[in-house]
Amino acid sequence: MAAFTLKINGQNHSVDVDPDTPLLWAIRDGAGLMGTKYGCGVAQCGACTVYLDGQTVRSCALPVSAVGKSEVITIEGLDSKEGKAVQTAWVALDVPQCGYCQSGQIMSAAALLGINPQPTDRDIDLAMNGNICRCATYVRIRAAIHGAAKSLEG
Amino acid sequence: MTIHEATLSRRSLLKAGAGLAIGVYIAGGGKAFAQAAPAASGVNIAPNTFLTIDADNTVTVLCKHIEFGQGPLTGMATLVAEELDADWSQMRADHAPSNPALFKNLAFGVQGTGGSSAIANSYEQMRKVGAAARAMLVSAAAEQWKVPALEITVNAGVIRHPSGKEGRFGAFAAAAMRQPAPADPKLKDPSQFKLIGKEGVVKRLDSAIKSNGTAEFTLDINEPDMLTVVIARSPKFGGTVASFDAAAARAVAGVVDVKQVQTGVAVYAKGFWPAKTARDRLKITWDDGKAETRGTPQLLSEFRSLSKTPGKTVRQEGDVEAAVARGGRLIEAEYVFPYLAHAAMEPLNGFIKWEGATASARFGCQFPTPDHAAIAKVLGIGIDKVQLQTILAGGSFGRRAQQTMHVAVELAEVAKAIGPGKAIKLVWTREDDMLGGYYRPFSIHRMRGVVRDGKIEAWSDTIVCQSIMKGSPFEAMSMKDGLDSTAYEGSHEIPYEVANFRCDLHQADVGVPVLWWRSVGHTHTGYAVEAFVDELLEAAGKDPVEGRLALMGRKPRHAGVLRAVAERADWKNAKLAPGRARGVAVVESFNTFVAQVVELSMEKEGPRVHKVWCAVDCGVAVNPDIIRAQIEGGIGFALGHILYAEQPLDAGRPLAANFNTYRSLRIDEMPEVDVTIVASTEKPSGVGEPGVPPLGPAVANAMARLGVGRPRQLPIVRGASA
Numbered sequence: 001m002a003a004f005t006l007k008i009n010g011q012n013h014s015v016d017v018d019p020d021t022p023l024l025w026a027i028r029d030g031a032g033l034m035g036t037k038y039g040c041g042v043a044q045c046g047a048c049t050v051y052l053d054g055q056t057v058r059s060c061a062l063p064v065s066a067v068g069k070s071e072v073i074t075i076e077g078l079d080s081k082e083g084k085a086v087q088t089a090w091v092a093l094d095v096p097q098c099g100y101c102q103s104g105q106i107m108s109a110a111a112l113l114g115i116n117p118q119p120t121d122r123d124i125d126l127a128m129n130g131n132i133c134r135c136a137t138y139v140r141i142r143a144a145i146h147g148a149a150k151s152l153e154g
Numbered sequence: 155m156t157i158h159e160a161t162l163s164r165r166s167l168l169k170a171g172a173g174l175a176i177g178v179y180i181a182g183g184g185k186a187f188a189q190a191a192p193a194a195s196g197v198n199i200a201p202n203t204f205l206t207i208d209a210d211n212t213v214t215v216l217c218k219h220i221e222f223g224q225g226p227l228t229g230m231a232t233l234v235a236e237e238l239d240a241d242w243s244q245m246r247a248d249h250a251p252s253n254p255a256l257f258k259n260l261a262f263g264v265q266g267t268g269g270s271s272a273i274a275n276s277y278e279q280m281r282k283v284g285a286a287a288r289a290m291l292v293s294a295a296a297e298q299w300k301v302p303a304l305e306i307t308v309n310a311g312v313i314r315h316p317s318g319k320e321g322r323f324g325a326f327a328a329a330a331m332r333q334p335a336p337a338d339p340k341l342k343d344p345s346q347f348k349l350i351g352k353e354g355v356v357k358r359l360d361s362a363i364k365s366n367g368t369a370e371f372t373l374d375i376n377e378p379d380m381l382t383v384v385i386a387r388s389p390k391f392g393g394t395v396a397s398f399d400a401a402a403a404r405a406v407a408g409v410v411d412v413k414q415v416q417t418g419v420a421v422y423a424k425g426f427w428p429a430k431t432a433r434d435r436l437k438i439t440w441d442d443g444k445a446e447t448r449g450t451p452q453l454l455s456e457f458r459s460l461s462k463t464p465g466k467t468v469r470q471e472g473d474v475e476a477a478v479a480r481g482g483r484l485i486e487a488e489y490v491f492p493y494l495a496h497a498a499m500e501p502l503n504g505f506i507k508w509e510g511a512t513a514s515a516r517f518g519c520q521f522p523t524p525d526h527a528a529i530a531k532v533l534g535i536g537i538d539k540v541q542l543q544t545i546l547a548g549g550s551f552g553r554r555a556q557q558t559m560h561v562a563v564e565l566a567e568v569a570k571a572i573g574p575g576k577a578i579k580l581v582w583t584r585e586d587d588m589l590g591g592y593y594r595p596f597s598i599h600r601m602r603g604v605v606r607d608g609k610i611e612a613w614s615d616t617i618v619c620q621s622i623m624k625g626s627p628f629e630a631m632s633m634k635d636g637l638d639s640t641a642y643e644g645s646h647e648i649p650y651e652v653a654n655f656r657c658d659l660h661q662a663d664v665g666v667p668v669l670w671w672r673s674v675g676h677t678h679t680g681y682a683v684e685a686f687v688d689e690l691l692e693a694a695g696k697d698p699v700e701g702r703l704a705l706m707g708r709k710p711r712h713a714g715v716l717r718a719v720a721e722r723a724d725w726k727n728a729k730l731a732p733g734r735a736r737g738v739a740v741v742e743s744f745n746t747f748v749a750q751v752v753e754l755s756m757e758k759e760g761p762r763v764h765k766v767w768c769a770v771d772c773g774v775a776v777n778p779d780i781i782r783a784q785i786e787g788g789i790g791f792a793l794g795h796i797l798y799a800e801q802p803l804d805a806g807r808p809l810a811a812n813f814n815t816y817r818s819l820r821i822d823e824m825p826e827v828d829v830t831i832v833a834s835t836e837k838p839s840g841v842g843e844p845g846v847p848p849l850g851p852a853v854a855n856a857m858a859r860l861g862v863g864r865p866r867q868l869p870i871v872r873g874a875s876a
Contacts, residue, residue, distance in 0.1 A: 001407045001408070017408075017425070017427065018407060018408075018427065018428070018431070020431075021427045022427065025425060025426050025427040028374075028426070029376075029382070029424075029425035029426055029427070030425075032376055034367075034370070034373075034374035034376060035366070035367020035368065036367070037371075037373070037499070037500070037548070038373060038426070038501075038584075039499050039500075039501075039584065039813075040584045040812050040813050041583060041584055041585075041812075042584075042812050042813075042814060044812060044813035044814050045499070045813050045818075047499060074367070075366065075367035076366075076367050087365045087366060090361065090365040091357075091361045091362050091365050094357060094358040094361050094779060094780075094783065095361070095365070096223075096358075096360070096361055096364035096365060097222075097223030097224070097225075097549075097783060097784075097787055098222045098223035098498070098499060098500070098546075098547065098548050098549040098550075099223070099360065099363075099364030099365075099369050099546070099548070100371060100498075100499040100500045100548025100549060101499045101548075102364050102365060103367045106365060124821065125821055125822035126822075128821045129820040129821050129822045131821070132499070132813060132818045132820060133499070133790075133821075134497060134498055134499045134549050134551075134791070134818060135223045135499075135549060135787045135790075135791070136786065136787045136788075136789070136790020136791050136793075136794070136819060136824065137783070137786070137787060137790075138790055138819075138820075138821040138824035139786045139790075139824060139826070139827050140783070140786070141821060142821065142824075
């Protein structure tokens with residue numbers, strides 16, 4: 001065990017965990033933030049997607065010891081204009097079914113709009129195909145990303 | 155306000171006795187009547203109410219079905235709100251606690267969700283709850299305003315009298331509690347519906363909490379001093395612990411204890427990571443004496459041999475062999491279906507706290523009544539001493555309802571093994587979940603058909619499949635003449651008129667636990683029947699749509715969805731791009747009729763499905779947008795599995811442990827989906843499962859029209875990895 005200070009959503013959290021502990025479990029069991037989900041543990045499903053210094057990462061496959069002073073943003077701290085637009089579009093289209101993967105979907109979608117405000121279907125495919133939805137809400141995820149992009153235009 | 159905030163306000167409301175609470179008691183004859191419920195007692199939250207109205211006008215419906223995406227929280231609230239004449243914005247919903255007397259599924263007789271039955275069994279019941287509450291509110295207002303109740307109207311949550319008096323529900327909730335509940339409240343004529351079947355007025359109640367990370371799933375339960383438990387289970391089904399060495403596991407920081415339980419060796423730790431790390435360091439010798447040791451190739455060979463001999467007859471009409479002997483073209487096809495894992499996004503889990511004399515558990519529990527009894531039995535206390543609360547689950551597809559109650563049993567066992575007073579969260583890893591069995595059964599269909607003079611003269615279907623129900627507490631109610639209907643449903647009664655028909659079944663015994671999987675038997679029977687009829691029609695020189703319709707004389711709802719989808723997709727006249735083809739299939743499951751047309755092309759790896767048109771007849775369509783969502787999702791779920799998914803066994807040991815080897819559909823593979831809901835006045839039926847079965851055969855039939863043939867063995871892309 002070792003003590004790590006993680007900056008998550010602008011706040012410092014001290015967590016006492018083994019250095020190999022994936023960031024996901026430091027966020028969940030250490031900092032008590034439960035919006036970021038465990039789906040596979042091997043960076044295949046994207047349910048654990050968070051931002052590390054603004055970049056999307058799979059927190060299930062990143063040891064907490066590698067985080068250092070980098071700033072972590074989770075779904076609870078998503079307050080960018082892209083993030084808000086995506087969340088609004090998600091609710092407007094009733095995208096979620098079971099909802100378990102949607103934190104990760106939304107983090108990936110908001111990151112996409114941050115670098116590409118008007119994504120094409122192909123751009124969406126490339127940015128979002130690391131996020132599995134077993135309910136297969138993909139039709140609405142795609143529509144909601146386009147909707148969010150449109151809402152940010154004006 | 156979130157669902158959870160609603161729970162808190164209701165709790166305080168009932169404690170204060172200030173609101174209206176409505177319970178419905180269903181008498182033996184099934185006739186529903188409403189009654190004012192007594193004040194809540196004990197620690198259960200409003201244990202005997204379906205509905206509460208808060209002083210702030212919030213109406214909260216307790217949903218007796220688990221929400222794992224298919225929409226019952228919204229659906230139940232829609233039914234209540236319709237008859238209550240509530241405004242949709244004032245509606246909330248939450249899960250009901252385990253209480254079979256009040257919250258049983260009227261289709262099952264126990265509390266539970268499955269078989270796409272939530273709306274179907276609740277349609278009248280929940281409307282009566284709303285109608286009774288409305289009548290009581292009106293009576294209360296009439297009393298206070300000193301006007302005849304008949305002169306009062308209710309619209310969008312406002313109670314009005316022509317004199318100008320008006321008020322909202324909250325103001326009359328307490329007085330309404332004291333009004334007699336109507337024994338048989340009058341329900342609206344469907345022509346008066348303002349919410350049921352209407353577009354754009356009802357939004358899901360759980361979208362916001364599922365878009366901001368606040369929705370609480372079982373994995374998110376985080377109580378003070380809680381221990382996380384991860385279990386090492388036998389790599390082979392039926393293996394047991396011979397001996398184990400936990401020294402290395404106990405040395406992991408954060409580990410609190412290690413105990414042997416019936417399913418393996420359980421590690422208790424402060425948090426998931428130490429529990430999992432320690433679990434992986436256990437040294438366990440397994441006794442495989444009673445374990446299943448056959449691999450997929452051996453099972454295939456055994457099933458194949460069996461399928462060449464007649465099984466037990468499920469249904470027979472005319473004489474297939476005589477029809478074969480009369481000549482014509484004999485067509486044979488063998489279809490092979492793999493074991494499939496459900497692989498819901500949230501792996502299996504559960505929370506429990508056992509206090510010795512009492513216990514409380516909460517998790518995404520799909521069958522509360524049997525799970526409740528199982529927990530009480532393991533802990534050796536009465537059911538009345540155990541509270542069980544269902545919460546949101548991250549998908550299920552059937553996995554969270556088990557005929558063996560194995561998750562509930564294991565949850566209680568890990569609590570019992572470490573002793574009372576501990577808050578315990580049992581977590582299955584993704585690998586535990588995928589390797590843990592309870593798969594869609596492996597099966598074979600051997601089809602034979604005779605086409606003579608452009609007509610299908612004979613049809614036989616010999617099925618080899620494991621039973622889901624055999625040996626379970628549900629055996630008596632779900633098996634007939636020793637045969638499990640979930641192995642042949644959809645194969646024994648086909649929508650096509652064929653004079654000489656036979657369906658027979660070999661119920662094979664394999665030591666792999668199997669389970670219902672989104673659309674159950676129809677996952678394979680739908681494929682076998684619809685791919686085969688297409689093949690026979692092709693041999694008969696018939697169009698896939700016209701040929702089917704010609705044989706559906708006695709099946710107007712099948713024909714209705716088939717005509718609707720053909721029209722919507724412009725089946726007759728559509729000009730397809732080079733390299734593309736279309737296929738069609740129609741399957742009834744759970745009393746819902748679904749027809750699909752797919753358009754695809756062949757790429758290097760396999761088919762690429764560009765678009766799916768779907769027509770669905772589910773009786774009265776309560777929530778059209780949720781119906782569309784379930785069809786969209788059902789199509790994606792089906793497509794991912796028929797393309798890629800298989801749980802292969804090597805000498806009894808399942809191999810696909812995670813999404814890298816059990817490939818799931820991703821967004822770039824999701825087709826465009828066009829859903830037509832066929833208008834119907836029939837009783838509502840479910841939509842959670844019925845979108846799944848037609849997709850596979852429609853893909854197969856389109857592939858045949860491209861000249862690559864109908865896949866005989868699933869998945870289509872063999873040996874795919876992510």
